[in-house]
Amino acid sequence: MAKKGVASVRGFSDVLPAQTPLWQWAEARIQRVLEAYDYREIRLPVLERTELFCRSIGEVTDIVEKEMYTFEDRNGDSLTMRPEGTAGCVRAGIEHGLLHNSEPRLWYRGAMFRHERPQRGRLRQFHQIGAEAFGVAAPELDAEMIVMTARMLRELGLDEGVRLQLNSLGTPQCRAAYRAELIDYLQRHENELDEESRRRLNSNPLRIFDSKDPGVQAVMAEAPRLLDALDEESAAHFTTLRNLLEQAGVEYTVNPALVRGLDYYTRTVFEWVTDRLGAQGTVCAGGRFDGLVEQLGGRATPAIGFALGLERLVELLAEGRAEEVARCGGAAHAYLVVAGESAAAFALAEWLRDALPRLRLQMHPGSAGFKGQLKRADRSGARVALILGDAEEAAGEVTVKDLRDDQPQRRMDREALVQYLCGLIDDDGRAT
Numbered sequence: 001m002a003k004k005g006v007a008s009v010r011g012f013s014d015v016l017p018a019q020t021p022l023w024q025w026a027e028a029r030i031q032r033v034l035e036a037y038d039y040r041e042i043r044l045p046v047l048e049r050t051e052l053f054c055r056s057i058g059e060v061t062d063i064v065e066k067e068m069y070t071f072e073d074r075n076g077d078s079l080t081m082r083p084e085g086t087a088g089c090v091r092a093g094i095e096h097g098l099l100h101n102s103e104p105r106l107w108y109r110g111a112m113f114r115h116e117r118p119q120r121g122r123l124r125q126f127h128q129i130g131a132e133a134f135g136v137a138a139p140e141l142d143a144e145m146i147v148m149t150a151r152m153l154r155e156l157g158l159d160e161g162v163r164l165q166l167n168s169l170g171t172p173q174c175r176a177a178y179r180a181e182l183i184d185y186l187q188r189h190e191n192e193l194d195e196e197s198r199r200r201l202n203s204n205p206l207r208i209f210d211s212k213d214p215g216v217q218a219v220m221a222e223a224p225r226l227l228d229a230l231d232e233e234s235a236a237h238f239t240t241l242r243n244l245l246e247q248a249g250v251e252y253t254v255n256p257a258l259v260r261g262l263d264y265y266t267r268t269v270f271e272w273v274t275d276r277l278g279a280q281g282t283v284c285a286g287g288r289f290d291g292l293v294e295q296l297g298g299r300a301t302p303a304i305g306f307a308l309g310l311e312r313l314v315e316l317l318a319e320g321r322a323e324e325v326a327r328c329g330g331a332a333h334a335y336l337v338v339a340g341e342s343a344a345a346f347a348l349a350e351w352l353r354d355a356l357p358r359l360r361l362q363m364h365p366g367s368a369g370f371k372g373q374l375k376r377a378d379r380s381g382a383r384v385a386l387i388l389g390d391a392e393e394a395a396g397e398v399t400v401k402d403l404r405d406d407q408p409q410r411r412m413d414r415e416a417l418v419q420y421l422c423g424l425i426d427d428d429g430r431a432t
Ligand code: ATP
Pocket: 084, 114, 116, 121, 122, 123, 124, 125, 126, 127, 128, 260, 261, 280, 282, 283, 284, 285, 286, 307, 308, 309, 310, 311, 312
């Protein structure tokens, strides 16, 4: 930060140009997969009424208790910067009647806000891509959504080192019965719990499974398991889901302690987890929320969704791939060195941009010596320099100098030049 500059807000970070190509690349691949499963993008506001999150996420959750950016606007309304996307997506679905007589599949992306302690993998403004599918209660939809997230990770080259964890939270009814059993067990072990867990004992005992305290974890390892207390239908749902995943060749482990941080989940919950990101290893998380639409005032509609944390994903992508990241650092394909008339160079540059819409071309601005321009071309990271002098101009040709490989300069006519440049642009629009 410059001495007299204004600092950014803690936990709110910039994504710099060296990193944005990696974000764009990942986002484009994810979007392609979402489209392959017929998900449509919905763009949601960042601000919602505070009530929306209290009613959906739940009063006794980390998010609502202590992480929300809530304020009164000038009219005195209590508003909150969205901490997640599902509540807003359901709100919009109800408000615009999207959930009737159809089974919409929606996806969204954007910034989320949580007032957490900033650290690796935990920002106060972070970004998610998420999707929600409505109207289908069958486990086939759970399986399809999980298979879709598996495909995304595969497409991103992350199929190794990111593992799927699966659990079922049953229905609110069977959870209520289990809750009593769990509280009973926890009361007998109350002196082994830390302060936070003791506080949660009666308000949200399931969340104690999330505790990072080793003593508490030891108590929870012996606790009765919700998975053993599922109602018949939830158990059958879970079995079908497991079979479908096995048939699809998606590996997973059942983690009975996976409870997720929000109250609205029913039945299936899942997380894609890695140990390559330190303590914050969950890259993608989701689950079914069959009661939420009704809870927020809509007609009862089953639903399932997931959200993927882009910062963590990008960190995973960047890790150990410095070279690839540098390569997709957004460098130009070509740098046009102006050795003759600048008007002719302008015309050539625009002609090339017409001919090759995906070409990244930088033209030397203003005037400078030939050597100076070549130096700039090199520093720009461009793959090749195109040189247009009077002689080339007269012949309708351009000289091409490879800036990365030691090859002789070549002169070519415009048609050959287009062919040549075309070969430098890969599928993702990056320089090859
Ligand atoms: P955690 O247990 O890590 O706090 P969570 O259960 O609060 O996660 P979700 O609400 O499920 O997280 O959000 C989905 C994903 O969004 C997470 O798996 C993670 O990748 C990302 N995410 C959540 N909170 C943050 C944050 N503060 N900073 C960066 N990414 C985050």
